[in-house]
Amino acid sequence: MKDQSAPILIVILDVQDAIDRPNWDGKNNPNYLPVNPRLLNQCESPRIL
DSSP states (O other): OOOTTSOOOOOOOOOSTTOOOGGGTSOSOTTHHHHHHHHHHHHHSOOOO
16 A cells, blocks of 8 residues: 655646747636645645545
8 A cells, every 4th residue: 555644746837927928829828826826735735534
């Protein structure tokens, strides 16, 4: 059985700050800003098994 107390690594790549060119017609995922903190909070919260 896998050790459930092992640490988990989360890496968030490409948060799209560099893609701000108007001729690219905006970002492909406009909801990325509110999703990233929610994802991090979920990963930091204690797990109930």
